[in-house]
Amino acid sequence: MNISLQNVDKVSAVLTVQIEKADYQEKVEKALKTLRQRVNMPGFRKGMVPMSLVKKQFGTSVLVEEVDKLMQEKVNEYIRENKVNMLGTPLPKENAVDFATEENFEFSFDIALAPEFNVELSANDTVDYFDITVADEMVEQQVKMYAQRNAKYDKVDEYQDGDMLKGLLAELDENGNTKEGGVQVEGAVMMPKYMKNDDQKAIFNGVKTNTVLVFNPATAFDNNEAELASLLKVQKEDVENHKGNFSFQVEEITRMIPGDLNQELFDSVLGEGKAHSEEEFRAQVKEAIAKQFEADSDYKFLIDVRTYLTNKVGKLEFADELMKRIMLENNKEKGEEFVAEHYEKSLEELTWHLIKEKLVAANEIKVEQADINEMAKEATRAQFAQYGMINVPDELLDNYAKEMLKKRESVEALVNRTIEAKLAEALKAQVTLNRKEVSAEEFNKMFQD
Incomplete structure (x- = not known):
């Protein structure tokens, strides 16, 4: 042969x-x-x-x-x-x-x-790096959430904003009497705080148990079908037939009392002995938020590196007719129109793929099984952190990570994330970082265009 x-x-x-x-x-x-x-x-x-x-x-x-x-x-x-x-x-x-x-x-x-080209990065190359500021309001909001997890619920006699009401809800006729055959809901639960109409919300101010008041749910909830259907226990299509006033007999008022910021709370959130005061607790909460933001900053950094290097390398030469044939071969069911419409975009992605391959090789980035396992744990840890769970037991992390590793598509995604994390770390040390402090709101706006 x-x-x-x-x-x-x-x-x-x-x-x-x-x-x-x-x-x-x-x-x-x-x-x-x-x-x-x-x-x-x-x-x-x-x-x-x-x-x-x-x-x-x-x-x-x-x-x-x-x-x-x-x-x-x-x-x-x-x-x-x-x-x-x-x-x-x-x-x-x-x-x-x-x-x-x-x-x-x-x-x-x-x-x-593949076209031949060179790509290098050094201290002569400057790339923006956005440090996301952890605002005091974020820390406060997170701390409040932790306190609410340890909250207790007391029955009170007089309503304050944020309390939960329970009682008998009854539909009224045009004369203000209980409507014959109208909607009646026993044990209806409401939180006036979330009503959209301020005038309707004000009806509940200072109300006491065993009081009967009249309000208009449709006006209160701005005709939101889903909310009204849930409150009135009717189908969404039927909401339109119940736009009048309702009476509400207040039977029970429940108030949430946030838990104390004490050692028990610190230990449950962070782990035993990790913080011994509210000041230490807040500092570690802030650090945890900052760590989540760091991954976001690295992601944006790689996007900017991509733009910078794509411009630096310039337009690469490809065998266009061959590449279109290959693209058509891979997308037979979509046809030539699809190829014509998406060809240029596919070259942009391919160009970055080739650049990234060279960067990975130049920086001798390798992915071991231990790296994939750790990234699976990190991904799981980040998911829990979104729900305010910082102190997740290792056993639970391991179990979630093992489930993730059973799916091939999950493993492929974890390998890519590991490569990108290692690449970002390597490139940050090579280029000159033009660091810019931004708020979370400013950072998120960068992705809205």
Whole structure:
């Protein structure tokens, strides 16, 4: 067997494979012998069909299959051993091959080659890096949330903003009387704090238990179908028929009393002995928020590195016709219009992919199983942190991480995240960072365009 690669230009080549009978004969004969053991033909016992008949009926198809397998194996081996920087897959030319009459075969493939370019980063390159400020309000909000988790609920006699009301809700007619056949909800629960209309909300100010008041739910909740359907216990389509006034007999008023910021709370949130005062507790809460923000800052940094390096490298040369054929091959069901519409965008993504590959190689970034495991834990830890859970037991982290690692798509995502995290860390040390402090709101606006 002979395989050769001939460059057409800088970004395309033709790969030629010459296969002789000696290359495949043994494999074909072995395959035919195996087939003979299984084939059924009238007049012959299984496994006793003459080889001449097996070859006559199946010889050509077995030859095609074995030659194709051999060719794919050797082509992949050639590309790997010769480090051919190929894009996509080899595209077969129109090869005039007659398997029924010929013994030696020649196949040719069009190959799209990756463009040659250099990419380097040094202290002479300046890239923005956004440090997200952890505002005092964020810390306060987080601390309040922790306190609410340890809250207790007291029954009180007089309503204050934020209290929860429970009572009998009854629909009224145009004369203000209980409507015959109207909606009645026993044990209806409301929090006037979340009403959209201030006038309706004011009706509840200072109300006491066993008081009966009149309000309009539709006005109070700004005709929100979902909220009204939930309150009135009717279908969304039926809300339109209940836009009038309702009476509400207050039977119970419940007030949430936030938990104390004490050692028990500190230990439950952070772990035993991690903080011994409110000041230490707030400092660690702030640190936890800052750590979450750091990952966001690194993500934005890589986006800016991408833009910076794409501009620095400039427009790369690609074998456009070949690349479009490859794209069409991968998107047969979407057709040529899809390729024409998305081709330029695909080149942008490919350009960054090639740049990133060079950066990963230059920085000798490798991903071990331990890295993937740790990233799975980190991803799990971040998910819990979104719900205010900082002190997650290692056993729980391990269990969630193991479940994540059972899914192939999750593992692929974790590998990419690990590479990007390591790459961001490496590049931050190489370039000059133009650090800018921004608020969380300012940072989030950067992604809204």
